[in-house]
Amino acid sequence: MASRMVPKVNSKQGGSPCQEKQVVLLSPLGRMEISGCDKGVHEIKLPKPSLPPPGRAEPLVACEVCEGAEELPEPLQQCTAWLRAYFCEPASTGTLPLPALHHPLLLRDSFTRQVLWTLLNDVKFGEAVSYKQLADLAGNGRAARAVGGAMRSNPIPIIIPCHRVIRSSGDSGNYGGGRPMKEWLLCHERLQKEKLAQGGGCSPAPAHNHGSSA
Structure with a gap:
């Protein structure tokens, strides 16, 4: 179910500042x-x-x-x-098209950018990978710890699905929005994938109230 359309990254440097x-x-x-x-x-x-x-x-x-x-x-x-x-x-x-992304972390060449891009392209809706597996996919199997750092740095969560990266033990691990949120997202995707495989309707997983941003 994940979109196959790769979002654009605007790599132009200089010029007028962003009108955010x-x-x-x-x-x-x-x-x-x-x-x-x-x-x-x-x-x-x-x-x-x-x-x-x-x-x-x-x-x-x-x-x-x-x-x-x-x-x-x-x-x-x-x-x-x-x-x-x-x-x-x-x-x-x-x-649906994924939006263009314009965060500095995604504009400069780095292993973090490579990891985030690999995650976006290769780990689909309803799937999960370990930090070690994602390091392998990104081209450096010894960099599992660096993958963890990349997940913490992810500026575009959910679209770049860092919630799909879990520990080798199967434990969900940490998440910027908190572990309950990560487990909700994983459960939401798993249930929807199962329903679609069975030809069922599209009824999203029940939600917890995780509060509001300041």
Whole structure:
């Protein structure tokens, strides 16, 4: 279900500074803050980590833009459309373009950039890899620790799916949005992949309330 379309990275240096815009997407995980310009997405900020409420998870909330919806540059429009599809209609992400990306980490040649790009291209929806496996895929099997650093540095989570990188033991491991969020994302993808394989409908996984960004 993951999109096969590779997002563009605007590599132009110099020129006028970015006219940054921001938009807030109210997702099943909470408020996601997305920033970018007409050259590409700069960053996706996940909700702050919090523990899920006791008992059963809450029903899925609507996934919609709640702030900054007017006059968004195309990359932010594409980003919010892709994220809404990811949460609510995962099967449709394969027909949507991924937005251009415009973060300095993705513009300069480095092993971190290679790891993030490999993760985006090679680890599909509903799959998971270990840090060691991702290091192998990125061309340096001895750099599992560096892969961990790349995951912590990822400026575009979910679109660049660092939640799909787990420990060799099968433990989910750490995540910028907190372990419960990582486990929710993995469960969401696994359930949707199973439903599609069975020819079922597209009913997203139940969500925990992970709080809001400051």
